[in-house]
Amino acid sequence: MTAALLDGLTVLEISSFVAAPLGGMTLAQLGADVIRIDPIGGAADQHRWPLAPSGASLYWAGLNKAKKSVTLNFRDPDGQRILTDLVAASGPGGGIVLTNAVGRPWLGYDQLARVRPDVIHLQIQGHHDGRPAVDYTVNAGMGFPLITGPEEYQAPVNHVLPAWDIACGLYAAIGLLSAERHRQRTGEGSQITLALEDVALALTGNLGFLAEAQLAGTDRPRIGNHLYGGFARDFATADGERVMVATITGRHFADLATATGLTGTFAELERLLGADFAADGDRYIHREVIASLLAPWFADRDVAEIGRQLAGTSVLWSRYRRFTDLVGDLLRDGDRASDGDRASDGDRASHPLIREINQPGIGRVLASGSPLAREGRPDPEPAPLLGADTAAVLADLLGLSAQDIGALADRGVAGSGHPGGSP
Amino acid sequence: MTAALLDGLTVLEISSFVAAPLGGMTLAQLGADVIRIDPIGGAADQHRWPLAPSGASLYWAGLNKAKKSVTLNFRDPDGQRILTDLVAASGPGGGIVLTNAVGRPWLGYDQLARVRPDVIHLQIQGHHDGRPAVDYTVNAGMGFPLITGPEEYQAPVNHVLPAWDIACGLYAAIGLLSAERHRQRTGEGSQITLALEDVALALTGNLGFLAEAQLAGTDRPRIGNHLYGGFARDFATADGERVMVATITGRHFADLATATGLTGTFAELERLLGADFAADGDRYIHREVIASLLAPWFADRDVAEIGRQLAGTSVLWSRYRRFTDLVGDLLRDGDRASDGDRASDGDRASHPLIREINQPGIGRVLASGSPLAREGRPDPEPAPLLGADTAAVLADLLGLSAQDIGALADRGVAGSGHPGGSP
Numbered sequence: 086m087t088a089a090l091l092d093g094l095t096v097l098e099i100s101s102f103v104a105a106p107l108g109g110m111t112l113a114q115l116g117a118d119v120i121r122i123d124p125i126g127g128a129a130d131q132h133r134w135p136l137a138p139s140g141a142s143l144y145w146a147g148l149n150k151a152k153k154s155v156t157l158n159f160r161d162p163d164g165q166r167i168l169t170d171l172v173a174a175s176g177p178g179g180g181i182v183l184t185n186a187v188g189r190p191w192l193g194y195d196q197l198a199r200v201r202p203d204v205i206h207l208q209i210q211g212h213h214d215g216r217p218a219v220d221y222t223v224n225a226g227m228g229f230p231l232i233t234g235p236e237e238y239q240a241p242v243n244h245v246l247p248a249w250d251i252a253c254g255l256y257a258a259i260g261l262l263s264a265e266r267h268r269q270r271t272g273e274g275s276q277i278t279l280a281l282e283d284v285a286l287a288l289t290g291n292l293g294f295l296a297e298a299q300l301a302g303t304d305r306p307r308i309g310n311h312l313y314g315g316f317a318r319d320f321a322t323a324d325g326e327r328v329m330v331a332t333i334t335g336r337h338f339a340d341l342a343t344a345t346g347l348t349g350t351f352a353e354l355e356r357l358l359g360a361d362f363a364a365d366g367d368r369y370i371h372r373e374v375i376a377s378l379l380a381p382w383f384a385d386r387d388v389a390e391i392g393r394q395l396a397g398t399s400v401l402w403s404r405y406r407r408f409t410d411l412v413g414d415l416l417r418d419g420d421r422a423s424d425g426d427r428a429s430d431g432d433r434a435s436h437p438l439i440r441e442i443n444q445p446g447i448g449r450v451l452a453s454g455s456p457l458a459r460e461g462r463p464d465p466e467p468a469p470l471l472g473a474d475t476a477a478v479l480a481d482l483l484g485l486s487a488q489d490i491g492a493l494a495d496r497g498v499a500g501s502g503h504p505g506g507s508p
Numbered sequence: 509m510t511a512a513l514l515d516g517l518t519v520l521e522i523s524s525f526v527a528a529p530l531g532g533m534t535l536a537q538l539g540a541d542v543i544r545i546d547p548i549g550g551a552a553d554q555h556r557w558p559l560a561p562s563g564a565s566l567y568w569a570g571l572n573k574a575k576k577s578v579t580l581n582f583r584d585p586d587g588q589r590i591l592t593d594l595v596a597a598s599g600p601g602g603g604i605v606l607t608n609a610v611g612r613p614w615l616g617y618d619q620l621a622r623v624r625p626d627v628i629h630l631q632i633q634g635h636h637d638g639r640p641a642v643d644y645t646v647n648a649g650m651g652f653p654l655i656t657g658p659e660e661y662q663a664p665v666n667h668v669l670p671a672w673d674i675a676c677g678l679y680a681a682i683g684l685l686s687a688e689r690h691r692q693r694t695g696e697g698s699q700i701t702l703a704l705e706d707v708a709l710a711l712t713g714n715l716g717f718l719a720e721a722q723l724a725g726t727d728r729p730r731i732g733n734h735l736y737g738g739f740a741r742d743f744a745t746a747d748g749e750r751v752m753v754a755t756i757t758g759r760h761f762a763d764l765a766t767a768t769g770l771t772g773t774f775a776e777l778e779r780l781l782g783a784d785f786a787a788d789g790d791r792y793i794h795r796e797v798i799a800s801l802l803a804p805w806f807a808d809r810d811v812a813e814i815g816r817q818l819a820g821t822s823v824l825w826s827r828y829r830r831f832t833d834l835v836g837d838l839l840r841d842g843d844r845a846s847d848g849d850r851a852s853d854g855d856r857a858s859h860p861l862i863r864e865i866n867q868p869g870i871g872r873v874l875a876s877g878s879p880l881a882r883e884g885r886p887d888p889e890p891a892p893l894l895g896a897d898t899a900a901v902l903a904d905l906l907g908l909s910a911q912d913i914g915a916l917a918d919r920g921v922a923g924s925g926h927p928g929g930s931p
Contacts, residue, residue: 134737293566314557
């Protein structure tokens with residue numbers, strides 16, 4: 086087995102919800118030792134929906150896989166001091182703090198740099214000036230909800246995927262890795278602030294949306310499921326499903342025309358309109374007429390037949406799946422026979438990224454490790470039960486005895502490690 | 509000025525569209541030397557919409573800031589050999605290749621590891637098995653479009669933000685940094701594959717969607733702009749705008765009740781329903797009645813008044829902005845007087861992340877650097893003109909003379925660096 090990429094890295098994470106936990110988990114799944122430290126009883130995300138039949142949070146379990154869990158009473162100065170001690174004691178690859186908690190001086194860079202001058206401290210917050218924000222409010226301010234959804238619709242359409250939180254968590258991982266590289270080279274620590282709104286602004290700008298609105302002075306129209314500046318759209322099929330079809334290059338479009346028998350029709354249409362459908366812009370401008378010519382071909386065929394006819398072409402397409410469809414596909418028995426290790430574990434997952442793991446507090450669930458695939462990529466590890474590693478971490482990093490740890494638990498400074506709460 | 513975090517890192521990027529270019533740019537904006545190498549005339553994303561009035565792509569410019577641009581004829585074995593030579597010659601922090609090009613053996617890990625055994629090679633592709641896919645087709649398969657949009661709507665609603673591409677690009681940056689750390693410690697290179705679908709599957713699973721569908725056996729309902737498992741929604745205002753309001757904790761909700769004068773009403777409602785609105789789940793279950801009680805308060809007030817009344821509370825909210833609104837806010841004159849350096853540059857941007865830069869081929873546009881804020885964060889750098897750095901890179905890394913480079917350009921192996929095409 087090849088060594089994990091992030092062997093020797095130790096990250097202390099004081100976090101909640103999506104961004105910071107995802108950032109920490111991304112590093113944990115690459116081999117870092119990530120210790121999430123929560124208040125006793127858990128943070129505000131401990132019981133976040135969706136829930137398992139057991140009542141445990143599938144959300145928390147999903148975002149905290151492969152970590153250790155420690156619980157401390159942060160309101161007690163001794164609890165705060167233990168956090169400081171962990172920062173100081175976490176070794177040459179440690180002294181790395183990831184948090185989205187704000188307004189806690191004992192957790193701030195200045196305080197921690199006093200005990201460890203080379204600390205790497207990354208603070209996630211809502212706005213650059215420290216005001217709070219969440220994905221849903223940041224998204225409202227960014228422009229996307231007013232160009233998402235059916236063309237005839239007027240009101241905003243929120244995204245369901247917390248895309249800004251995801252990007253923020255991944256940027257946090259990038260920030261920590263970059264700062265650790267810098268520390269290796271120079272000995273210097275880093276204080277990094279990462280605002281969720283800044284993440285959204287940067288990405289909105291990177292994709293050209295800001296410059297477009299600035300230079301054109303007008304807003305991009307709402308175009309339903311069409312692709313801006315190209316030709317891609319959804320089509321209804323004969324079996325009541327829908328498929329998404331995308332042509333990102335001229336070759337894709339030519340292949341789609343051939344497969345649907347419309348090459349001649351499109352050529353005549355191009356002459357008629359003075360257009361060139363090999364060009365992205367012309368496919369976009371004439372998207373409605375192109376789509377209406379294609380629609381009957383899809384409406385006459387079921388998904389399986391569409392798949393057969395588009396196979397071997399460059400056309401990019403997919404059936405729209407419900408989450409239950411997706412899970413059904415991931416649990417297909419098809420590949421099991423060929424994967425002896427999995428079958429003997431009773432693992433029914435058919436995709437190389439996905440495993441059925443035994444998640445404490447929940448049971449057998451589909452889970453993944455890092456999407457970064459490399460020889461020796463380990464199977465996904467479950468999330469810990471809340472506080473399960475408190476005693477082990479205090480013993481390993483701080484050298485506390487079982488007696489010391491018991492006393493801290495009795496005084497309510499550290500969690501007992503026997504949580505009534507499951508994750 | 510503090511040194512950039514990624515000083516000394518050199519990345520060769522053979523890329524197009526969003527994911528790979530974003531991954532490279534993320535490293536470039538943290539100080540890495542990122543050299544994007546395109547075919548002469550540009551890759552398939554060279555003219556991608558949105559376009560500037562000049563005809564240049566705002567999308568390309570936005571996703572390739574702070575890089576160098578080299579153009580080579582990849583169909584010519586000499587062009588391929590130059591790429592190999594660059595990998596070999598790019599120094600101890602080099603030998604790092606990021607690409608989304610598939611099916612090109614001369615660009616594959618095996619070939620490059622022959623000239624540089626410690627090469628770090630990250631290949632972005634559509635599916636784990638090498639089949640192509642794009643954000644729009646991956647998204648269709650992931651389940652989100654069928655739970656996005658108005659409750660009464662039946663058809664899928666695609667996202668406009670290419671969220672999976674963004675996440676994929678950021679994971680690529682994480683993969684390269686992790687592999688470089690591993691190489692520093694062990695001397696070993698890495699071969700990493702990153703499938704866009706795997707990114708989407710991992711994140712969908714991380715957020716609990718897979719486990720939820722697996723364990724419940726049913727699909728989450730379409731809930732419009734409501735937040736699943738909590739209370740957050742949009743409301744119409746007296747001045748014809750809409751605001752997004754989010755209560756992520758019991759305290760947020762209590763503050764919202766106080767601000768809107770509904771504390772007593774909600775208390776009576778809780779008794780009536782046997783509910784506890786301090787609990788996320790109960791706020792979610794009773795979201796419609798809560799929203800209908802709140803709606804008149806928002807409908808009676810304009811956005812400014814709502815802002816005044818929610819100021820100083822913990823309630824999270826935002827006006828929905830069009831992209832033009834957002835740009836207007838970013839160009840406000842308010843802060844300019846206090847920022848002498850910017851004003852003297854004619855920079856009208858009012859947000860610390862954002863600058864007006866002079867983008868070759870386009871002119872003055874809003875742009876950002878990395879959202880990772882750190883003392884000494886540099887101002888955003890523009891994107892290069894296509895091929896602008898060809899001669900300089902071939903001279904610096906390969907030691908070629910001006911004569912050699914001229915000969916390569918004359919033979920059409922390397923770009924001339926005088927592109928007819930702008931970026």
